[in-house]
Amino acid sequence: MNDFPFGMMDVAALLHLRVKRRLADSIYVDCPLCGDTRGKMNIHIRKNVFRCNYCGEHGGMLGLYAKARGISSSDAYYEIRDTLQTGNFPSGYGIQTVQTTTSVQNAEPASMETIHQTLSTLFSILSLSEAHRRNLRNRGLTDEQIEKLGYKSTPSYRLCPSLTERVTRQGCTVKGVPGFYLGKDGQWTVKFNTKTAGILIPVRGIDGWIRGAQIRLDTPIKDENGDADKDGAKYLWLSSRDKHMGVTSGSPVHFAGDPFARTVYVTEGSLKADIAHCLTNRSFVAVAGANNLGQLDPALSTLARNGTKIIVEAHDMDKYRNEMIDMGASRIHKTARKYGLEFRRLTWNPNYKGIDDWQLALRKKAMDKANDFVQGGDIEALLPAQRKRQRFRVYQLEFTDGNPTKPFAFAGVKALRKAGYEQPPAPEYRLMFDSEILCGAELPAEGVLQQIFSRYNDDLPDDYHGRSISPSDVVELYDEEQRRYFYRDTEAFVEVEFSSTLALPMAA
Template identity: 50%
Template sequence: MGEFPEGFPFGIMDVVNLLHLRIRRQQANSVYVDCPFCGDRRGKMNVNFVKDVWRCNYCGRHGGMLALYAELNHMTTSSAYWEIAEALCEDFQEDHMRSGDIPHTRQGSGTPFPGSRASAANPSAGQPKTVPQAERASPEEIHRTLSTLLSMLTLRPAHREHLRSPKRGLSDEQIDMLGLKSTPPPFLCRSITERLMKQGCRVQGVPGFYRDKNGQWTMSFYKLTSGILIPAFGYDGKLQGMQIMLDVPLKNKDDPPEKEGAKYIWFSSSSKKDGSGSGSPVHLIGDPHARVVYVIEGLLKADISHCLTGRTFAAIAGANNTEPLDSLFGLLAQGGTEEIVETHDMDKYSNQMTMNGALKIYQMARSRGMNCRRLTWNPNYKGFDDWQLSLRRESRRKKEIDKFTFKEKYLCGLCEMAHIEDCTEQWHRMDDNGVSLTGYLGLTKEEYAVFLRGGRDALCALLEPQRRKQRFTLYQLELDEQKAIPFAFKGISALKKSGCEQPPAAMYRLMWSSGFYCPAEQDDDAFLRRLFADCMERLPAGARGRPMAPSDVVELERDGRRTYYYVSDKGEMVQVKFSPLLAKKAAQDGGSLS
């Protein structure tokens, strides 16, 4: 195979042939096929092999070539890419999986790769080989084989440490309960498969198993796809399939370092001889008869969220991959579930595809007679599990404030003058560490002498001119439950990428006006950093709005002058132009979504 730096190693006609779609008629740049979605048999779906896109003129479904395969097989587009490539490209696994090269997506390209089985000029040329697939095993057989396989595997120490880390927050008992294991080395695949068969497990028709070139049964585990196996359990508690959380995300070798690659793939063998696809089963963890069930994107995210809250979660492998939920919702409704809680990541407010997936969950739940509501939380944390883990940690901000001297706290309005006596008592109880009382309080010798002579009132008169009250106003985006805002909870670069040079005030609402004490000479940057640190977890009691997060706008008022700052990534403040008269007035109900 040649190098394909600018295009996929296949075209949309390869996908059409792989899916066995019937071609009804052909045009210069496209063909018409029967639509596999609506079932119409009059050739209403147009497949443009120059642009590599499709659209059914009857039901309106449309998309690119990966979406065509992914939506029909209920999987993510990244999983679709690997299955298509492996099915169509001989030795793809050996040549490209070894190098980690994922060819670039070139929009509008219909140029086939060297040796491609499809051609934009002649889409019917070079039909791909059909890979014989095994008849799918029964759910009971799949459950037994995959469960026995997991019992033969171990969890590598590095994987266990990752799962126990603050990022995941699982205990050893929880890790074992969830059945998380490491993928085996490729050279053991055949021998493990033989052991399974000797124990009476069926491998034919079980996702992930196939016959190799020598006709021997083996498994599709590879060095480049090593990682942590995450079991997917169904409503009946049976193991339906497994995802792999990859040690190293699959990326194109020319991608910039900051670009994320594919992190999860299914354990599947649909492109192999006598193999079987995994599909994209819904993973259910918790009580299947719970009154309330949470729907979340990501199997591991569901497992962690269940361990943190004890609640029941249904996980889909992709925010827009909602079709497999319909049958599950039917079972849940029959089992007594009354309410579905949509718990997609907070980027549902900035990503329209994620928003669309969330809306489909509402429609499905209501069609099954269940209520549905949206869950939102502190937007500084993308996922529900991230947010829950943050609530378990001791506040880092509180630790920082505890290190402040009395004077620093007083000048920032964090304590009253009477607190000086508490600090004095604490100093007396401390071991001798060479710190004088004046140093511990943060006072100068002259200030401490004034305190000794005149008491708290005299010290207050001396310190009061050293602080000022900084007025500020917080503006936050008025979020739409159906239409995403591209820069919601994102930095200044996302704002500009959306086509806005300045934050559009008409999309904002005035949420909160107040004032904080600060040292009299403190500049705006230092005050804003403190404001964000104080308000990123929660706003003070009585304040309207969400915790302060990217895309918020802060107005500072000082000496009759108003300046405006956009909250960017990691709390960085960027001065902007803003028209407060265009912003909506403060909400009467508190205005908080969280």
């Protein structure tokens, strides 16, 4: 039964699902919800239902669209219907042509302060879909970093006018801010649409202010007349330069890290720079394209004044086979020299394309090694200088305090929040264990926590009196200088605030 003016195949087409196998009345596609690309999602055409045999997500066609786009089912209904009706699909699905006729009058760009304030407000109103969060986690970011970087999902185009109104009501100016424009109805709005849906990335200057936004497209846009073997465009600027009273993004450079760093790396793409910064703790300037360097000159000038001495070009490894990228690199070299900066080129294991891919692979290897140590116990094989003793404490929920159940017990952060807690309630916890663990000196906190998690599960040591470490537990890593607390989520640890002095003391 289908009472809708569209069917499952329309939804599949709108989401650009990749069909791997066709059966009589169903198809197997790549799952847009978990990102599996082995064609594990079954879509039943007659029954209008779906199920992913990998992640287990299932439901009806509105649910599929809503989940994939991170919107509500009712929004999904209108978005599907309107997109099909307005003919945005499939003919409008090409690379956007920029209008150059004089009929479009642009606004003067607003001040840096206005752009920062308005875009900050816009970002604060938007949210991040689960699918996008998963995508970012797979790139090596923690939830805490994702939160701090401020990534959001692009909203449904239906919400554009009301979002703009909300931004304006909060005292912000939208005229002259990239992305905003005056609609045909005389109302200000912002340019988001279905075919440019994706992860919205704030692009920040060296001062930390938001200068603009990039969208990492869920579905790369292919140039209809372009080379069929070439990947489509993956990134777009949030820009309204083809709209009345709109304004260009201006392709600002993005900065991630310490504005006074001695060494600064230059790479292509804001997201890559953010991830590389998070994985290496080095400072990065991102240019929008290897040859989109207009804003690099003032950025390097500022950095030189701040005390930067060395510029390291860290473009993707295909720089060794792409002339255009190499040309861009030479221009970076020239600009660096202009400001008296030393220039170096970074190369790495060519099995990894980007510096972020390479660093993520290194980290995964370090984590695997940490797990090997736990299983094989051969941490002793490391030289003393290569290992450290990490002090830690384990807090677990106390069920003898009059409350035999707790709504978030052994569940993740989501359940904790649902139970009404921003942070784990310390008075409901008891300190169970205070000890130290031997681990690699360079191992990041997640690695140490993973090692603790593996060690204190199932086969528990005699001196440990707690339960196997599980979701809802709190683990504290501490030394003389600092205490950090981590809540065990369903898959990993999440850093939290925790008032440990309010927890019940260790049982004698």
